[in-house]
Amino acid sequence: MSKKTKTSPTMRLMMVGGVLVILVAVGGFVAKSMGWLGGEGEGKTVETAKAKLKTITQMVSASGKIQPEVEVILRPEVSGEIIELPVKEGDYVAKDDLLLRIKPDIYEARIEETNATLLTQKARLEQAKANLLEAESTYNQQQQLFEKEAISRAQYIQAKTAYEAQKANYKAAEYQVQSIEAQLDQAKEELAKTTIRSPRDGTISALAVEEGERVLGQTQMTGTELMRISKMDQMEVVVQVNENDIVNVAPGDTTNIEVDAYPERIFNGIVTEIANSAEITGSGTNEQVTNYEVKIRITTPHNLDMAGSQDLVQQAAQELPGSEFVPSFKPGMSATVDIETETVFNVVSLPIQAVTVRDFAEDSTGVKSDSTNVTESDTSDTDGGMVIPEEDLRKVVFKVEDGIAKRQQVETGISDNSHIQILSGISAGDEIVIGSYRTLSRDLKDGDKVKVDNNQFQRFAQN
Structure with a gap:
């Protein structure tokens, strides 16, 4: 008959204590690795940047097509068969040159x-x-x-x-x-009128008929389109600008033009015309879009002599050092335009992401507000419950002083693709929180301790 081994109370106590120590150690390691412990002293990790003086140019971007500024569409005034067509598409013609004859x-x-x-x-x-x-x-x-x-x-x-x-x-x-x-x-x-001659100097940019075809004159209806004569050394870009941006665009605004056919090159332009009437698509639906047509003259010289005539020769643009090549634009090419609507010089600026929005109504009530309209007298419901106040959204930045993030209300001006003008609230040289996005948009509060680590975010961006 075997004897059962008895565990002494001391041994039992030591075993329980050892297990507790192991659990506490594991729990501490997990909590520290998850960020639950050990971060209170240092605060939230943020990225900062100094407010600085900068020149900011506000841009309105739009896309469209290139077309000649001057384009004449020729249609016959009499009907008949084309018996002579001495020109072809791309030919340069002078005024009164023979274009075609009708029988x-x-x-x-x-x-x-x-x-x-x-x-x-x-x-x-x-x-x-x-x-x-x-x-x-x-x-x-x-x-x-x-x-x-x-x-x-x-x-x-x-x-x-x-x-x-x-x-x-x-x-x-x-x-x-x-x-x-x-x-x-x-x-x-x-x-x-059976003999049609060129009404002006230009290039035949489109030819829609062939010798032997019959054409319809425009006596009582629109006649057959014969051809188009364009001034190919006077090109423009026609773009559609949204109604929200059109108020910032004015004739004479300078532009930067990128043409798909000539990548990595920037051409200069100037706004010449802005439509007064809108072009509406998707009317009456959720996808309704209201745009206005804007014409932008390309001011960079862009055409060479096209047919031995000196009329279309332009001075070569200095786009490629040591090269006399000048690109020749053609009607219908796609282009993207950045319209410089306003420029301010030497103003206090910050990266755009530094400016966020906070609800100041939460400061007085401690309750998250919504857009419900509430009068000042309505502070509670019939049961004595709290009524959610109306939102009081304001633009703010977080200024870092002695490791503390201080919320500062600001007024903003214009912005470009990366920076925004600060009209009031901060000065050049102030250290401002610019990241991370989650920290700025949700987590960071006035008075929070912060740890500045710009290298961490730079490494993250590189990866």
Whole structure:
């Protein structure tokens, strides 16, 4: 029969104590690794930056297409078959150069027909003139006889009426001749319009027809588009600017233009036109967008001689040192534009992320507020419960002084892509918290202890 080993009270106590020590050690390690312990003395880890004087340029960005500033769309005024087309797309043409001819047979025949009708009507005019002279002679004779009472009054009235009728016939024949002469002039003009010449100097940027095609004249409706003549050395970018940004844009604002076809190059431009009427898409839906068309002239020289003519030669832009190459823009190219709407010089500025928003209503009540409208007299509900106050949102930054984050209300001005102007609240040289985002937006409070570690955030950004 075996004996059970008895554990002494002392041994049992030592075992329990050892287990407790191990649990406390493990718990402490976990708490420290999770940040629950050991951080109270140092405070929240933050990144800071010094407020500094900086020049800030406010930008409005938009995208659009390149097009010529001057573009003439040619349509025929007469219909017919194209029998001659001596130009092709991309050709440079001068004013009055021949562009195309339309078959003139129908219009030549109409002129001959109208000429024949005019000759016939002129003959009728001569006949009407002879009849008028005869009626006038008869009327004069009858008037003399009537005055001598040699004929009756009825005979006199009959001669006078015949004379007046012949005068009217002669006038009608004259008017008919004038009408046919006008028809003849119109027929000649239509014949002249079968030959189309360039209305101005420029480049044929689009050619929509070929020799042998039939085209429709624009007498009572829009005619066939033949071609477009553009000034390729005068290009502009047409962009759509949102209604929220259009109030900041004004004619004369300078711009930086990036063209997809020429990456890593910046071209200069200037705002020339701003539309007064909006272009609305998705009207009546949640996706409704209201934009305004803005035209921006490209001021950087960008076109070389295109057809041996010196009219389109531009001075080479200094975009590539030692190179005389100048890019040639074409209609329809995509471009992105940054419009410089306002610039301020040597103003106190901070990185944009340094400015956050805090609800000052929480300071007086300790209760998180919402957007419910509450009057000053309504401080409790009917059951004596607390009413959530109205929000009092203000822009603030956190200034670091002696390891303490102090909340400071600020007024802001314009901003660029990275910095924002501070109108009041801080001065140049103040150390301001700029990160992390979670700390600034939610965790950091007025009076919190902070530990500045800018290197940690730089390492995180690099990784």
